[in-house]
Amino acid sequence: MTNFDIHKVDFSLVEIELARRLGHELGGFGSNWPVVYTIADSDNVYVGETLNAVNRMNQHKANPERQDLTTLRVIYNEQFNKSVCLDLESYLIRLISGEGRFSLLNRNVGIVDSNYYDRAHYREQFELIFERLKDEGLFEAELEEIQNSDLFKLSPFKALTPDQEIAVGQIMEAITTSLHSDPSSLELIVKGDPGTGKTVVAIYILKMLSDIQSSSDLEDPVSDERFTKFYTERNRDLLGGIKVALVVPQQSLRETVERVFRRTPGLERVQVLTPFGIAESQDRFDLTLVDESHRLGMRSNQPAAMLNKRFSAANERLFGNDGLHLTQLDWIKAKSDKVVLFVDPFQTVKPGDLPTSTVLELVESAKKRENYIEIISQIRVLAGDKYIPFVKELLRGQADESPDFGEYEFELFDDLGSMISTIKQKDEEHGLSRAIAGYAWPWNSKGPKNRHKIDIDEDGVKLQWNGVVKDWINSPGSVSEVGSIHTVQGYDLNYAGVIIGRDLRMDPSDGAVYFD
Structure with a gap:
């Protein structure tokens, strides 16, 4: 060449x-x-x-x-x-x-x-x-x-997959149409499995809205740019001065997003909030995007007494009562004219998260109102779109045989030490390689006084859970620790070493997988 x-x-x-x-x-x-x-x-x-x-x-x-x-x-x-x-x-x-x-x-x-x-x-x-x-x-x-x-x-300049492109166009169409002609509220549901790029789409939308706000009549549109049609004087005038927020329930991912926004022109003006932050804000928002909406919390299952008090105070301030049925989703709807909720009904993690049934009801209601968008293509896992459905079928005992996953690297270990050594080697070669696990071992090392204690002791290998909650993947020493689901949800890794605990079992009589 x-x-x-x-x-x-x-x-x-x-x-x-x-x-x-x-x-x-x-x-x-x-x-x-x-x-x-x-x-x-x-x-x-x-x-x-x-x-x-x-x-x-x-x-x-x-x-x-x-x-x-x-x-x-x-x-x-x-x-x-x-x-x-x-x-x-x-x-x-x-x-x-x-x-x-x-x-x-x-x-x-x-x-x-x-x-x-x-x-x-x-x-x-x-x-x-x-x-x-x-x-x-x-x-x-x-x-x-x-x-x-x-x-x-997490750059807003990511190259979109074809169905991400369709989703962005549909979301922008819904937002601008609502601003133009529909003074009533908008509730749009965007559903996607893990790894389909829901967070990327949310950030992409926010950057585009900011760019339209600051666009000039002197801009020279290029005909083959996909979203040029949204860069109009009318949209610029409608978007001028609107208050926009992004709510991110997970603490670790939220701080990473805030760091990205501070370094991206136009996004530094967008407020990145906790669910408590939007409830306690003095502002009312014209548009709120909620990443990982299924991680929003309920009134009855807060992990600390102080959070219970804040939850109660938010309910009283917004609704005049502290009903146990009220959730953080109710807060967001009360504080926002238009809401875009990014969801996966089957990614709830804690008992205090919105019930799967509640999220499924949101999805079905949005479908009936034709306010529903789905992102399908898998971008996080090299194995492609067939991988996540196969794992789900495998855990349900419905998988007959493994599809062809191309160049995707998959290896089973029967010795924890060998897997940890492999992960450390991959981290030296490619970076972003970590050991992760479900919460099948007690967190003995939690708190400053217990940092010397061991959490996972298997095959002669002694390991501790993640030493920090915020941005654990990028923290010093994380390659020698084990990350919980709370530290890795929403992040990308080059290689993941998954430790399967005794909570995942198989019935030898029929081969069925079950959780204990």
């Missing part, structure tokens, strides 16, 4: 001189060939692709947000077609956003993970392009370090 080239030009040149330089130095690549480009200064960067670099740069020079950028890099290869350039543009946007060194000036208008002929071979050159740009100072971190970061994994 012919080698790529990166041509560097001073973007501060006046329009006529810049056009002359590009036309002369790029030749046919400057006016009639698909190319990818970056325009940057010390703090900001814009990434784009175009068939006519000369004309496109004139458009950027007329844009107040980009006209003072200083360095243009044009990336081209005689074998790069339009599909390759769109993929490379998406690749660079995600990496720049994921590293977080620059403020990315791109709007969120729709990056979709599309396949094309010989993609794997072109992708090999993408890594070489990254290394070249790193040598020129556009990146500092190593590629794997960026791809393993929270900012990359």
Whole structure:
């Protein structure tokens, strides 16, 4: 395959001189060939692709947000077609956003993970392009370090799967239609199994709403961008000044999302709240998105006396009584005009979570009102869409045989020490590899006075539960601990070593799996 080239030009040149330089130095690549480009200064960067670099740069020079950028890099290869350039543009946007060194000036208008002929071979050159740009100072971190970061994994510039793209379009249509013509409340249910990217879709929506709010009449829409139709003056006016919140029930994931939002232009204005936070807020919200809504809590099962008091006070403040039937979902509905709930009825974890029956009722009600959206494609597990249904069938005793999971790595261990050694080796090679388990062993090491105690003692291996609750996966020493479900739900791992406790059993008489 012919080698790529990166041509560097001073973007501060006046329009006529810049056009002359590009036309002369790029030749046919400057006016009639698909190319990818970056325009940057010390703090900001814009990434784009175009068939006519000369004309496109004139458009950027007329844009107040980009006209003072200083360095243009044009990336081209005689074998790069339009599909390759769109993929490379998406690749660079995600990496720049994921590293977080620059403020990315791109709007969120729709990056979709599309396949094309010989993609794997072109992708090999993408890594070489990254290394070249790193040598020129556009990146500092190593590629794997960026791809393993929270900012990359939760970036609003993720490439969407086709059904995530459909879901984003449907959610945006519902929100904007409701703002335009329906003054009544909106309750939209978005259902997805584990690993389908519900959190990514929620963040994507929030970034797009922020981008529409700050869009300008001088913006130059590109016809093949998926969500350009939402960037209208009418939507900008309707969204201007609205109060938007994201509620994240899980403490560990919430703090990670807050960190991502602080480093993403436009998202720093979005309030990331606990369920208690929205109930106790002095604000009323025009729109609230709730991630992992099935983890919202009930009145009767709070884990601490102080939380029981806060729950009671919130109920009294919002409803004038402390009815045991009231839940954190009721708080959110009372404080918000329009609500988008991301749910999985079968991912409840604690006794205090909303009952599965309640979440299923929400789903059925939304279907009847035609306010229901489902995300199906599996993106977290390399085994693909067949994996989660197979595991569910396996646990129900309904699986006849294992489907073909392609290159997915699956290994069974009968010795805990061997598995822990493998996980540590994978962490050295790829990062983000952790041991996790269901709560089948007591938490002896809980609290500062008990940190020396052992929690899991099997096969001569002594281990402790996660030493911290917040952002355990990224905490020092986590590779030598065991994470509970509360610390890993919503996170991505490269490799997971699952310790199966004595709470999961099999009846030898009929092979049925049951929980004890």
